[in-house]
Amino acid sequence: MSFPKNLPLEDVFASIADGLFTVDTDWNITYFNESAERITGIGVEEALGRKCWDVFRSSLCDGQCAIGQCIEKDVRIVNKSIFIIKADGTKLPVSISASPLTNADGEVIGGVETFRDLTEIQTMRKKVKDLYRFENIVGHSPALEKIFRILPQVSASPATTLLLGQTGTGKELFARAIHNLSHRKDGPFVAVNCGALPENLLESELFGYKAGAFTDARTDKPGRLEMAEGGTIFLDEIGDLPVSLQVKLLRFLQERTYEPLGGVKSVQSDVRIVAATNRDLEQRVADGRFRQDLFYRLNVVTMKLPTLTERREDIPVLVDHFVEESNAIQGKAITGVSEDVMQLLMRHDFPGNIRELENILEYAFILCPSGFIQIEHLPEYLHPSGAGNGGSSGLYGTMEEIKCRAAKYTLMRNNGKRMATCRELKISKDTLRRMLTRCPEGE
């Protein structure tokens, strides 16, 4: 539908609730509507003629400019969620849409960007999250219910807690739940990734330093232990903690005191430790890479978090949760996933666990404009014909071996339920039994 001629465009743009600005080919702002003034807090007189990045100040401005991408790829960007920084230092979540502007000859003469304040939507999102039990932990599988049953008692105790689980199983989420359910909930929760920082920096990060501890330490700097006083410190990837720091952490766990770098006096501390790792700590102890005494000190209460394949029945409710969350954040109206997508997700092995599921849906949200998420919106490796998909990768070997794999795979997918497996394969119980008994060794 074409736009009616002779309409006062400026009046139209001024009346819309979304912020709107246009730029020329040198990225100078040429139009800035009233809503843009209201959302950014910058007057039109100050904005006009200035570079768009100086006015908009978004997380995309340096290197990932939305209008720039539109011009380069000749596409439109719709409903991309980002943040801008206002002059008072607050971060404002906004959803942007961008498009190139061309003249009658088809030459690019600039671009247009609209943006919507997502603050209210984010507040709603928090309310939605608050409805869930134990912060953001979603699910009702037996494996999860087992943890939910002991979580309040574990949280109420002051004991050091060790969370074991593969990557993406939500270790930090559980650590936060322990903190929020404990009497320390009003205190700080400080997370440290022990594997992300170099050894020297990690020591000063954890324990802080005193002025003069090293050449450039002009003032005292509190460590994250001090920042967590009265609360909980979450030590992620504890298995990667350098041996030299293991000694210092051990002393802290035994005596609840530590010395900042360059300090001469011990500091008493009241901090609960929740540690987590995806490593086999016992093996690391056996290999001499983790101190046995520290292992025992950490291993007071241990919780093993289930993988997503161990709680497959949670996949639908997790999908609903992530779709709802993404809708709230991105201001979209995705209905959910189609049945065939759900079946595919139920069959997938998820080596990256819940994080992988979340990433898959995040990817799908980019490609899916509205309605149901379809298979073509999923990452390619999940497509039925894609490499690495369980449905087709087993087509090798003799017919007997292929049948065996098909039977075993379908049985696993149906959680060991033989009747469901027979229905899916359209075979009798006797045939299934025969197929399984004829499986070659190792299959």
Next chain:
Amino acid sequence: MRTHSTGLLCLACYKDRLATVCENADEYRLFEIRDGNIYPAGHLSLPSKDPMDRTSAILACGVSFLLCGALCTEFRARLESGGVTVTPWLTGTLHQALDAFQNDTFSSLAMPGCAGQLSS
């Protein structure tokens, strides 16, 4: 002219200009202030975008002054509590920023809507 005769100056950069958002800078360039003059002193190239990691790295190398673009309140508070004098809401090339630092003329580089935030 600035009265500071020594110290380490850090500029949050994107290519040859100040980065729009300090936390998103792809490089932090360092300059040594010695006897009232400014000398290049290397750069910090940080893969992590976590503001806490970035603050720690800036503090660990002993930065005294930071010049940058937009900066959120939490990031600024962490830097200032570590003893860094922060001058945010600036725009312009590195040359312009260094010039403004030496001559105390930050107001000419103020981002739109931020002139009142600069206390030069």
